[in-house]
Amino acid sequence: MMRIFKSNPPTHHLLSILFIISFILFYSHTYARAFQLKPGFNAQECEDIFKLNFAFLDTVKANKFPGFLDGYTIHYRSPSVGLDNSSDIWLREDSTVVIMLRGTTATIQSYLEDFYCAMVPANGFVKLSKNKSFEYQLATDPRAAVHAxxxxxxxxxxxxxQPKINELYFKGYRKFLVGGHSQGGALCYYFSAWLMQLRxxxxxxxxIxxxxASAPPKMGNMYFAYDYDNANLSLWSFSIVNTADPVPEIPFTTQQIVIDMNDPNPIINLMKRFNDLPLLESIFFKRAFNKMKKRAEKSSEAYxxxxxxxxxNFIHQSLPEMELPEKVKTTYFARPxxxxxxxxxxxYWSxxxxAPKYFHHGIDPYRFLLRQYYQGLAPFEPIAEE
Structure with a gap:
């Protein structure tokens, strides 16, 4: 063996060079895969979105967040607008535009946004001020409605x-990633639906x-959810929920027999068949179904x-010139x-x-659970104060 080695020294050097090249190519490929926008849930991508939410805790306007998260550079931070809403735009190293949407803040305006549970059409105009309106389309189904x-x-x-998005689009950016937690998670659906409709x-x-959307409350009716999920083909939008978190369970929802079901409605048709039953049975079933129908209607009306x-009315005290489209008489909330x-x-429980029960709505508990089911992530280290 020594004789062979001495007589072929170039082979040894060639193998060393090939090993080094293979090593470089392997790690270059691994790094590129970490920043590749493609369909399907990606745990590392989700973890990055979780971490970017923490940038909202720093309210210093001049902060450029150097080294905040490897591979991401802050491009723009919006002022606080509307009901104390704010957004960040980050640029990822693979030329992906990342739009982050802030969750609920401690202001009364932000809480009112969560609890203004009227529904309005998913297409229309919002009057922002006396001289300015914003046209939106969030679905193609005319029955689709969203949380006001x-x-x-x-x-x-x-x-x-939108001017920032236009600017980036004209510069050649074509990949968009939208993220947010809680109220920001609900807004994810609006922004991604809006971009899909503009596309x-x-x-x-x-x-793309x-x-x-992590910890998202329900934010539209079933027809919006159908429309949205069909547009995504179950490949591009994810609703991430911690099963101990109460927020994804709200708003309360009431399904009405007439308004919230497709036509022909099997329940209405069944009620018509009660006339074919014997008299006493017909009276009993009609009375039972009418009670259920009316109670659902009363619950929705009270809501x-x-x-x-x-x-x-409280919201209009903060935004006196704001006007929404006419409300849709439904409270059948769903989450796409x-x-x-x-x-x-x-x-997790150990x-x-x-921790207080409401803490299960925090981002770190979500990060902890993500590691319970998906491999390849760095060991858990809390970011927020416990």
Whole structure:
């Protein structure tokens, strides 16, 4: 063997060179894959979105966030607009535009946005001020409706950052990633739906849109959810939920028999068949179904009155010139997106055994659970104060 080695020294050097080249190519490929916008849930991409949410904790306007997250550079931070909404635009190293949407803040305006649970059409105009309106289209189905409070937040933010999006599009950026937590998660659906509709109209005709909405409350009716999920083909939008978190369970929802079901309605048709039953049975079933129908209607009407009309009056004190389209008489709230369910387990409850229950809505608990089900992430280190 020694004789062979001595007689062929170039082979040894060639193997060394090939090894080095292979090593470089391997790690270059690995790095490139880490920043590649493609369909499907990506745990590392989701983790990055979680981390970018923490930038909103720093309110210093001049902060350029140097080294905040490897591969990401801050491009723009919006002012606080609408109901105390704000957004960040980051540029990722693979030329992906990352739009981050801030969640609920401690202001009363931000809370009112969450609880303004009227529904309005998913297409229309929002009057922002006396001389300015914002046109929006969030769905193709004319029956689609959305949460009024979150629509207000979206309209003011979209009006602010659309010039930035236009600027980046004309510079050649075609990949867009949208992220947010809680209220910001709800707004993810509006922004990604809006961009998809603009793509369909040819305004941004060749863009790619992907979104990660974490801890999102329900923000539209079932027809919006159908429309949105169909446009994404279950590939590009994800709804990430910690099963101990109460926020994704709100707003309360009431499904009405007449308004909130497709036609022909099997329940209505069934009620018509009661006439074919014996008299006493016909009376019994008709009375039972009418009670259920009327109680659902009363529940929805009360909801629209207290979390629609009354909360809307408070919002107009903050935004006196703002006007929304005419309300849709439904409270059948749903949440779209491919569900990424992060179920709590023994490791989670052991780690957070002393945490208050509402803490399960925080970003760090979501980050902890993400590691329980997806491999390849760095060991968990909390970012927010425990």
């Amino acid at each position: 409070g979150f629509l207000i937040g979206f309209a003011y933010l979209a009006d602010d950052i 369909a109209k040819g305004v941004y005709k060749d863009i 849109i992907k979104s990660y 629209q009155k207290y979390l629609g009309k009354y909360v809307g 997106g491919v569900p990424i369910t992060l179920s709590t387990n023994d490791a 780690y957070y055994k002393k």
